[in-house]
Amino acid sequence: MTTSDRTCAPRATLGRRDFLKASGALGLSLGLLQLRALVPKPGLAQPGSTDAAVSYGAWEDIYRDEWKWDAVHWGSHTNQCAPGGCSFRVYSRDGMVWREEQAARSAASNPAYPDFNPQGCQKGCGFHQVLASPERVRFPLKRVGERGGGKWKRVSWDEALGDVADAILDAHESQGPKSFVFDAPHIHAGTVALDGAMRVTRLLGAIMPDMNVAIGDDMKGLRQTFGKMHMGYTADNFFDAELVILTNANPSYTWPAIYHFITEARYNGSEIALLAPDYNPTALAADFHLPLRTGTDAAFWLSVCQVIVEEGLHQPDFVREQTDLAILVRKDTGRYLRAPDLGRGREDQLYFFDEGSDRVVEAPRGTLEFDGVQALAGSHVVELADGSEVEVTPGFELLRSKLDREHRPEQASEVCGIHPDVIRDFARKVATKRTCSFIGFTSAKQYHGDLMERSLLLAMGLTGNWGKPGTGFNCFLIPETGFQAVSAMNSPLERWGLWGLIAPVMAKSLWMKMKDPSLSDEMVSIAFQQKATREMGSVFPAFYMYNHAGYDELWDRSEWQDPSLDRSFGQYLKDSVERGYWDEALTGPGPDEPPQVLMLMAHNPLRRERSAHQTYVEKLFPKLKMLVAIDPRLSSSAMYCDIVLPAAWYYEKTDMTLTFGMNPYTCLIEQAVEPQGEATPEWEIFAALLKKIEERAGARGMKSFEDNAGDRQQYADLHERFTMNGHLSNHEDVVREFAAVAEHTGVFPKGFDYERLKQEGQVRVASIGPGYAGHAAANEVDPNAPFYSLRWHVDDKLIYPTYARRAQFYIDHEWFMEAGEALPTHKETPPIGGIHPFRLISGHIRASIHCLQASNPHFLRLHRGQPVLFVNDRVAAERGIEDGDMVRMFNDLDEAEMMVSTSAAVGHDQVVIYMWEPYQYKNWKSHDALLVGLPKAIQLAGNYGQLDYQMTSGGPSPSTDRGLRVDIAKVGGTAAGQHAAQDRRPV
């Protein structure tokens, strides 16, 4: 055999199968190592016989033909990745989406700032891959055999909807409308679908556990401090900051579309700090990585505050005016000095000591303006109505003394692990630089996340770092792009539908302001939201889950309780109702009214609800007569359903993104292709279901039922009311209505209607809106500048919607006092799930939004294709665990198995796992099984301004899990390693 033969002959017969088989084996390299002699020298080519007239380039059409398409549409995704909604172009060929690419037409606020392009990450750029993926549902499915048995039969839409309609009517007959539970649908389904779900819930008098609270995206510290959490900024606000603080976040994974604003601010001279227990990938963009021990953020921030105050770096005028820290507190009770103490006025009339007049004066309730100088120090004796005397002092004095006593950097260092010098330098930066913080939603999933946020906000408040360009913090800044209104409107905009909503608000406003003229429009808007919360059927998840889903058994375990509280979670629940903090509309249905029908839409409770394996599967599901999913994909939860209704996905239906503040653009999603199989857009599923309920109710002779507002509603006109008499019969109708409402209310620029949206694909919002969202953001939108929140409070002296009417750092609610949390303080995460050597850190995976792409082969091929647990490489070695080993992760409650990835980027007492689909784990038991999610009981406190719940915000979330302690052991290994590690790491 000649060399030449050896080279060429085997190739000709090496087929695909052979390549796959042989590769990895040395076989593939055979012959090629001896090819040196064959390699032609430059200029001495010996091409084959057909080279006489070589035409280079003609073959290139092979690739040019790949780059062709039939149609291009606008696209986006309503995944709640919040910058939310990047505008794409969607390319289709032969009725299939072939690829998508960022439209990249988002201009900068002005040329001094980076623009928003190209905006769209790996999840968006590969989204079309999920349309025809193997977990896609294409036809209505009905389970065969046991629930969760994994066997299906295809049924007709008529049969499937008939079964669901009958189950809902059975539930109405046996238990009443509230036994139909629309379990916290997610925006993943689309803005139109979510709107439809809220409409269905309202029209059927059903209940919907509050999604945002259930998932723990409710920043409680923000709400406790400002009375709201719907605030934020556009991403280019980073560019105005001299110091950007990223905390409880990993935007490298979760917000790729805005990440460049961080790296570009860094080049622009801003300093970037990442506060994270692990060296998470966002650290690459940072100047400082501060590896706080998990759950010790409050200790760190309070020591920052101590340095700021001790060194006199705080801004006293900002503190006096914008915060409650000048308000007087009684030294005997620790409560605010109130008007009734002095024998006059309202309970919420509070007091300053005015240094000008040298006397105690009323703190204005209707404005932050004050004609005088509020004392921040000293104490004064006040005579009470009963003639007794009491010493009072400003909250700032109490704060200063607590900081000096408990939170010096040396003390904090022992807790959080950061050197005191580093803390001091950092504090000086916060105090002297325009500082912008970015708080991720991990904060809202810490048991004491409220204390962490309050402590951070205190540092920002002491230094005047909000309400100005390049400052602030970010949560849900959601412009009112029509979505909010349409879910509640009973008739179209053109038929005065919006007035139907606004008129009651105006009436309520007049009535409320008659009673208390100092109320702001914002406070009225919150009161209205609270009323709407009840009428929409939104119930508070902690009650619902405790009463019906078996969480009582987890949350009342005494050994896992918060040691600073003296009663069980269940006792707090009971007390909170007895004290009138919560009414029946929010706490129901009671334990004796178990749910009958549970509907899931783009909701995967097995992943989302902590320890759902022990609760949803074992306790809740067996109570249900019907469990139904509306989903484009088979999630782990859909796999337990009786019926799965196939939903259309993005690109298969018209939709509009829900805008989040980071990205000021709202995008159109056009229908580019027909849905797969018999998949159907959700709005049309709802319309058909309501039609079916009408039909079946008629056949049963059922006429009417009571809705959540207490009104009688007819079955016979459900479909008409849902569609506004046919005005909203499909997704395009609904998006057109969103656009009309948004334009009418000035959120879209004047004249920017649906037709214009179709031409341009997106629109930059012109206002946050006239309602609650606009008040909460408290600033006008300047189309030529980055947006930031709270300017109306800082510049216009508008009061905050809190009990004290100011950014409130001293919360004298009885339960906060009992728990020692009147002022922000540090507390260790309770021993939920038992005491074990590692602290668990979690969050979103890189290659998926929640689980949407987590089980898709295309995205799975971007990494190990399975859940991995990151463990410090040295710690793993000490325990005899190697990279790629399978381990058991366990606590006192449960265990789960996963592969280990050994990493230098993880601390010695941490393990890191991101969220995955439960069916990617053995026995479908994901790490979520260990989490418990114990809500923080004192957050049930109410009757106190900002502590009272409204939909999306307020009250405790059943989703605390960060920093829980777990242990790991190699699967099949001995327990010896565990004991060694426990000895090594005191807890």
Added chain:
Amino acid sequence: MSAVPSKQELKSSKRQLATVIDLSKCMGCQTCTVACKNLWTQREGTEHMRWANVSTCPGKGYPKDWEQKGGGFDGEGRPQPGRLTNLVDCGDNFQFNHGEVLGAGNAQGKKLEPRSARGEVPTWGYNWDEDQGKGDWPNPYFFYMPRKCNHCSNAPCIDACSRNAIVKRDDGIVVIEQDRCEGHRHCVEACPYSMIYFNPKSQKSEKCIDCFPRVEKGVAPACNRQCVGRTRAYGYLDDPESQVHKLVKQWKVALPLHPEFGTEPNVYYVPPMSPLAYDTEGRLTGAGRLPIEVLEGYFGPAVRGALDTIIAERNRRKRGEPSELMDLLISRRWLDRFAEFTAEPI
């Protein structure tokens, strides 16, 4: 060209397109990988290929251990063969068992899990060592390395091809003529960057084409244009107005990977800054934690000067002074990154 061209002719071009990738802006998100894959490597036989790819550095890289694979030139400038890459080195093409998990009546008895395209339980695959890095707590370090074909000015693949099937186009893009390639894989061996792959279906070698069908229409390559971190600039290296020229030639802050290979790559990297390191007491030092020796291992000794320049210019911005270099790296107007390649992809 009509007659059989010389290697020198095949390697020469009128102009040279180049890509600059800023590693301080790269977040390892794989958007470039996804963008490329959707466009070019979904065909049967190409599934294992990632013409655009990202790996965590330090690490084994992509394809696995490519830096130890050999190839390039010998002392006399002749192309030398290295080790061939195989399916698993190239990231595999995991297969999944959705059927038995979702519809076969197995209840919770089966989990969704990957299998190598060879049918085995995988012990390696694409991006397997993601986010592992090196260093000791509290000073771990890593960065991301996005790669694609370097479209080298002195491309050993062209020299190595016994079929004269590899040619540099007039715009500097190096392509493997699919009509002429016979799949001998000398190029796969010769490329020291391991950016050429074998297609077992067509029996030919394939690699990054720098999206020439886009470039011909004035649209930047997908990996560059779709980079959500805005890490990438693109254009002709001899265009004094292009960012690639300014960063490579004028500011000298963008460097080729492994310049010692001698292939004169046309993908250049702005080296990464890194967070300050801690001393043994836990105090911050004044230096970044990425050891300069590590960066030198990738980019050669010029990396010291490049990083010094970047840090000095950033310090100017910190003091409120203007810096043309920082403005370039920020590139407020995103389209400025792509010189004349700013057409929309429609």
